[in-house]
Amino acid sequence: MKAQAPDRVRGGAFGKEGDMTGKKENHAAGRNGKAIKNRKETEKTRAERKKRLLGLAGCSLGLAGLAATGGALGAAQYFYEFSLIPKKHDPRNDDTPSEIPYRSGRLWMQEHVLREDRYLTSADGLRLHANFIASADPTCRRYAICVHGYGDASESMGLYARHYYEEHGMSVLLPDLRGHGESEGNYVGMGLRDSEDIALWIRMIVEYDPEAVIILHGISMGAATVLLATGRGLPENVRAAISDSAYTSAYEEFRDVYRTLPGAVLPADIMLELVRGIARVRAHYDLKEASPLAAVRQSETPTLFIHGDADDFVRPGMMPRLFEAASCPKEFAWFAGSGHVQSVVDDPECYWNRVDRFLDRVSPWILHKNLRSDEEV
Numbered sequence: 071m072k073a074q075a076p077d078r079v080r081g082g083a084f085g086k087e088g089d090m091t092g093k094k095e096n097h098a099a100g101r102n103g104k105a106i107k108n109r110k111e112t113e114k115t116r117a118e119r120k121k122r123l124l125g126l127a128g129c130s131l132g133l134a135g136l137a138a139t140g141g142a143l144g145a146a147q148y149f150y151e152f153s154l155i156p157k158k159h160d161p162r163n164d165d166t167p168s169e170i171p172y173r174s175g176r177l178w179m180q181e182h183v184l185r186e187d188r189y190l191t192s193a194d195g196l197r198l199h200a201n202f203i204a205s206a207d208p209t210c211r212r213y214a215i216c217v218h219g220y221g222d223a224s225e226s227m228g229l230y231a232r233h234y235y236e237e238h239g240m241s242v243l244l245p246d247l248r249g250h251g252e253s254e255g256n257y258v259g260m261g262l263r264d265s266e267d268i269a270l271w272i273r274m275i276v277e278y279d280p281e282a283v284i285i286l287h288g289i290s291m292g293a294a295t296v297l298l299a300t301g302r303g304l305p306e307n308v309r310a311a312i313s314d315s316a317y318t319s320a321y322e323e324f325r326d327v328y329r330t331l332p333g334a335v336l337p338a339d340i341m342l343e344l345v346r347g348i349a350r351v352r353a354h355y356d357l358k359e360a361s362p363l364a365a366v367r368q369s370e371t372p373t374l375f376i377h378g379d380a381d382d383f384v385r386p387g388m389m390p391r392l393f394e395a396a397s398c399p400k401e402f403a404w405f406a407g408s409g410h411v412q413s414v415v416d417d418p419e420c421y422w423n424r425v426d427r428f429l430d431r432v433s434p435w436i437l438h439k440n441l442r443s444d445e446e447v
Contacts, residue, residue, distance in 0.1 A: 142336055146344030153324060153345070154258045154353060156249030157221040171415045175229030179203070179244065190274055192248065192267050199252035200224060200245040200271060203235060212240045212283045212436065213275055217268065219290030219315075219411060220258065223251030229414065230287055233422055238437045245271055247295065257353035260320035261291055262360035265298035272299075276307050283435055286371075287312040287425075289411045290384065294320070294362045297392070300373065301365025310432045312425055313362075314376040315411050318388045320360035321346065326385055366396040374401045374428040378408025378416075401428050 164173040179185060179201055188200045201224050205212070214234035216227035224244035231242035247264045249255030259267075268286070275282050284307045288296035293316035300311050317323040324345065325338050334341070346357045366373070373396060377389035386404075393402045403424045405413035414421045429436045 142340070143344060145336060146341055146348060149324075149328065149341065150345050150348045150352070153327070154260075154349060156255065156258055159222050159226065168409070168412055168415060171418075172226055172229050175227070175232055176225040177228070178232050179225050179228035187252075188243070188274075190270055192263075192270065194263075196248055196254040198245065198248060198254070198267055198270075200243050202244075203231070203242050205235070205239050205241040207239050210239055210241060211279055211281050212238070213243060213279075213285070214240050215243045215245070215268065215271060215275075215284060215286050217245060217264075217286065217288035217292030217295050218247065218250070219288075219292045221250075225251070227287075227289070227292070230289070234285075234287075237422075237426075240437075243271060243275065247292070257349075258291075259295075259353075259355070260323075260357065260360040261294035261298045261362065262320070262355050264291075264295040265302060265365075268295055268299045269302055269304065272304060272308060276305055280307075282307045283433075284308045285310045285312070285429065285436060287314070288316070289314045290316070294360070297362035297369070297373070298360070298365045300369040300371040300398070301362075301367070303368070304371060308371055309436055310429055311371050311373045312376065312428075313373055313392070314413065315378065315381060315384050316362050316375070316388070316392060317384045318361070318363040318391055319358065321357040322388075323384060324357065327383075363392060363395055366392055366398070369396060369398040372399040372428075372432045374403065374425065376403045376405065376413055376421075376424070378405045378410065378413045380407050381410045383410040399432070401431075 163169055164176075182203050184203050184206075186202045186204070188202045190198050190200075192198055214231065216224075216231045216234075218224055218226045224246045227244045231244055234240040235242050245268065246253040248259050248267060249257055272284060275284060286296045286299065286308065288294070288311075293313040296311050297313050297316055300308075321342060325342050328334050328338050328341055342357070349355065349357055375389050375393045375396075377384075377386050379386045389402065389404075393400060403413075405416065405421070408416045426437060430438075
């Protein structure tokens with residue numbers, strides 16, 4: 071049985087597997103014309119956004135040149151540099167249609183009078199940073215941890231944190247993942263090491279407020295981080311997770327990306343094994359272990375899986391596999407016509423209705439009460 075889904079969103083019922091294969095509907099044109107207009111990015115715009123995410127234009131030229139001269143290991147090193155060396159957000163891209171709502175969220179966080187810097191030390195000695203905005207209600211015990219995606223920083227999650235803060239009065243924590251923003255680190259963790267760090271941020275909140283009610287909301291690599299964290303076994307304070315546009319594994323995601331490169335001369339499996347070996351030496355982790363697909367099999371945290379069916383960066387087909395594998399109470403939501411992490415941009419009303427309804431089904435105390443209760447649904 072499927073839950074009722076608002077207009078252009080199709081989803082599955084709480085605690086059920088739902089139908090992942092049926093026709094995706096889109097009836098929003100009359101009701102939300104502006105959202106539909108914003109949703110219609112041209113193929114060129116989407117392609118340029120994808121190039122910015124991984125520096126694909128330069129990577130293609132470098133791979134082609136190195137592979138042509140017989141330097142397979144050099145080509146793999148080049149791909150590693152473009153894929154796993156942290157990148158800083160480029161504000162020159164903030165005026166594109168897909169980024170304008172995110173820009174407003176960045177400004178909201180940067181200019182908030184209650185914003186505070188928080189720091190902790192990771193298990194391997196890195197100084198990690200987060201932005202924290204406490205609820206305006208000093209008695210509030212509810213927290214949203216909002217986790218950013220690849221090649222960005224915590225401020226990009228202002229768009230999401232603002233909803234939880236302004237609509238539901240929650241405190242919000244926006245961590246900079248290792249190597250991003252103001253956090254130390256010289257490699258991208260692809261969610262694996264980052265999930266360990268998120269567990270530390272959760273522990274920090276719980277130590278400060280043992281009665282805390284916490285939700286996790288991540289996008290793209292941040293969604294993968296959230297799913298990997300739920301597979302670790304989190305304290306009962308963590309009531310729910312929102313995963314928007316997560317990949318099944320870092321290894322599979324990089325293989326997909328590599329196959330799209332014009333300069334990809336080496337077979338994908340050979341290239342990825344070489345990159346995997348380099349990552350073990352330089353980043354000290356195995357790309358195959360950065361697997362949200364494996365993590366959700368161990369998860370007990372109720373999770374909402376969101377994906378746009380026009381995502382050309384993280385394959386939409388990855389979401390049904392994550393959903394089916396998850397052992398926790400779960401729901402899913404397809405957003406018809408939305409690209410990578412664009413569902414909230416294309417139709418924010420439907421997006422937040424879907425998220426809020428899910429959280430209400432998990433527990434009424436997440437969005438509407440200040441204290442936990444043992445009498446939950």
